[in-house]
Amino acid sequence: MKTLTxxxxxIITFFSASAQIYQWRGTHRDGIYPDKNLASQWDSVPPLxxxxxxxxxxxxxxxxxxDGIFVAGMIDTTGYVFAYSPEGEKMWQTAYGPEYTNRFLGxxxxxxxxxxxxxxxxxxxxxxxxxxxxxxxxxHKNIFELYGGEPIKWGYTESPLIYxxxxxxxxxxxxxxxxxxxxxxxxxIWTSPIENTTNAYCSPVLxxxxxMDLIMMNTSNNLLMLKPEDGSVYxxxxxxxxxxxxxxxxxxxxxxxxYSSGYGExxxxxxxxxxxxxxxxxxxxxxxxxxxxxxxxxDGTIFGTSDRKKQWMGVDWNSGETLFESRDLKPGSFVxxxxxxxxxxxxxxxxxxxxxxxxxxxxxxxxIPAENIIYAxxxxxxxxxxxxxxxxxxxxxxxxxx
Numbered sequence: 132m133k134t135l136t137x138x139x140x141x142i143i144t145f146f147s148a149s150a151q152i153y154q155w156r157g158t159h160r161d162g163i164y165p166d167k168n169l170a171s172q173w174d175s176v177p178p179l180x181x182x183x184x185x186x187x188x189x190x191x192x193x194x195x196x197x198d199g200i201f202v203a204g205m206i207d208t209t210g211y212v213f214a215y216s217p218e219g220e221k222m223w224q225t226a227y228g229p230e231y232t233n234r235f236l237g238x239x240x241x242x243x244x245x246x247x248x249x250x251x252x253x254x255x256x257x258x259x260x261x262x263x264x265x266x267x268x269x270x271h272k273n274i275f276e277l278y279g280g281e282p283i284k285w286g287y288t289e290s291p292l293i294y295x296x297x298x299x300x301x302x303x304x305x306x307x308x309x310x311x312x313x314x315x316x317x318x319x320i321w322t323s324p325i326e327n328t329t330n331a332y333c334s335p336v337l338x339x340x341x342x343m344d345l346i347m348m349n350t351s352n353n354l355l356m357l358k359p360e361d362g363s364v365y366x367x368x369x370x371x372x373x374x375x376x377x378x379x380x381x382x383x384x385x386x387x388x389x390y391s392s393g394y395g396e397x398x399x400x401x402x403x404x405x406x407x408x409x410x411x412x413x414x415x416x417x418x419x420x421x422x423x424x425x426x427x428x429x430d431g432t433i434f435g436t437s438d439r440k441k442q443w444m445g446v447d448w449n450s451g452e453t454l455f456e457s458r459d460l461k462p463g464s465f466v467x468x469x470x471x472x473x474x475x476x477x478x479x480x481x482x483x484x485x486x487x488x489x490x491x492x493x494x495x496x497x498x499i500p501a502e503n504i505i506y507a508x509x510x511x512x513x514x515x516x517x518x519x520x521x522x523x524x525x526x527x528x529x530x531x532x533x
Contacts, residue, residue, distance in 0.1 A: 150245050150246040151245070153194050153195065154242075154293075155192065155240070155334050156466065160337075162426075162467060163467045163468070167469050168516070168532065168533045169468055169513075169516060170532060170533050174495075177518065177529040177530055179527060180517060182527055184524065185213075186213045186521075187210075188206075188236050188238070188523055189202070189203055190237060190506070191203050191238055191239055191509060191521075192509050192519070194241055194512075199215050199222060200217070201215075203238040205230035205237040205238055208230060208232050209226050210238050210257070211227065212259070214263065223266030225267075227251060227257045227271070228253050229254075230253060230255075231254040231255075231286040234285075239288040240288060240334070241290040243290055243291045243293055247262065249262075249263050250293070252274070252290075254286035256274045256276065256280070258272050274300055274304075277307075279306070280307070283330055289334050292336070293314065294311075295359070296314050297314065297359065298311065298313070298314050299311055301330040301333075301335070301350060302330070303350070306322065308322075308326075309355070311362060321361050323355075323363070327352055329350060332378040333348050340386070344358075344359055349370065349379070349380065349392070354368040366408050366410060368401070368409065370392070372394065376394065376422070379423075379426060379435075386403050387401065387402055387413070387448075388410060389401075391420060392420060392421070394439070395417065395439045396420050397416055398416045398417075398433075400412070400413040414450060416446050416451045418437055420438045420439050421436055421437070421438065423464065424436035424462065425464050429487070429488065430487065430488040432446070436462040441458075441462050442458045443455075443458075443491075444457070445490060454489055457490060457491070461477060461480065463476035464510040465510075471483060471484065472485070473511045473513060477508065479499045479507050480496055480499075481496065481498075481518075483495045483496070499522055500527075501525070
């Protein structure tokens with residue numbers, strides 16, 4: 132019997148693409164990276180390959196490609212995309228517009244890169260397409276000015292999603308809640324005019340359901356499944372949290388959709404009703420309220436953090452039963468490669484852990500070399516057996532080879 136993890140991989144293999152896409156939380160946006168033969172334990176701190184400094188304030192992860200390392204950050208009040216060679220030498224920086232200067236200073240999203248072009252969306256609606264070789268802006272649009280909507284409380288947060296020739300974004304304007312822009316020109320291809328909904332700090336994902344591709348995402352008021360060809364709604368399920376904060380993209384496998392949100396909102400597992408185009412509740416777990424950690428499934432256990440209880444948790448995919456709770460590590464974010472968790476807490480600790488269906492065992496841990504660490508929200512990245520940790524204007528790159 133296939134595990135649910137393998138089902139996610141199987142589902143994604145049906146997608147066709149002309150070029151590899153480098154993006155938020157890995158190729159499939161699921162936090163699972165393909166690297167193998169990684170160390171099962173570190174003696175202390177894994178070897179530091181390089182440190183990148185001066186990439187501006189921000190909470191987004193870097194994007195790694197054969198061309199280099201790309202990350203967004205704020206200097207003074209301006210947002211930039213920075214490019215570094217694979218050896219860590221700065222190649223260019225390109226401004227995209229003003230950035231967030233209230234609480235939680237800096238950029239939010241992660242660049243999306245395909246076929247030599249970088250796409251990024253800033254806090255105030257500035258969307259750019261940039262040549263990765265030289266930083267030249269190929270096009271620049273402000274989706275709030277063009278399509279209405281406005282920055283939400285903590286700043287518009289979305290890592291652009293590519294589908295074919297389209298770039299998917301969520302301005303949240305009247306009649307333009309979700310839009311698809313041309314990758315080539317930035318011109319509007321379609322709009323999905325869903326009423327009363329705005330961006331919810333959530334980046335969309337692609338799923339394969341009933342032999343069709345669908346865009347799945349949370350907005351402020353709805354969990355959406357849209358047809359990427361024209362933006363038409365396949366399923367729209369209302370969300371009730373009054374804050375409208377739903378950063379964690381839903382998960383999908385075998386006709387089921389899993390949703391979780393913080394502030395005590397909790398988790399719900401749905402079955403898809405394709406006749407009536409709606410979601411039916413299978414189970415709920417009010418304690419598993421993931422807000423920022425990311426979620427990964429291992430052997431039928433959904434791993435993540437509880438926002439209200441401030442702890443790591445795991446729940447059973449089929450029943451919703453809580454399988455474990457752990458305060459062995461502060462809350463944070465995590466990714467997976469080679470059957471191992473790479474975890475980064477909001478207070479700056481990095482940990483290597485081995486998961487099983489009933490929890491995880493921490494094998495090694497260390498603190499990043501920074502002072503007064505708070506709000507370390509950038510998710511780790513694994514690429515070619517290197518671990519990338521971003522905090523504020525620095526990126527530490529460690530060799531995690533076996």
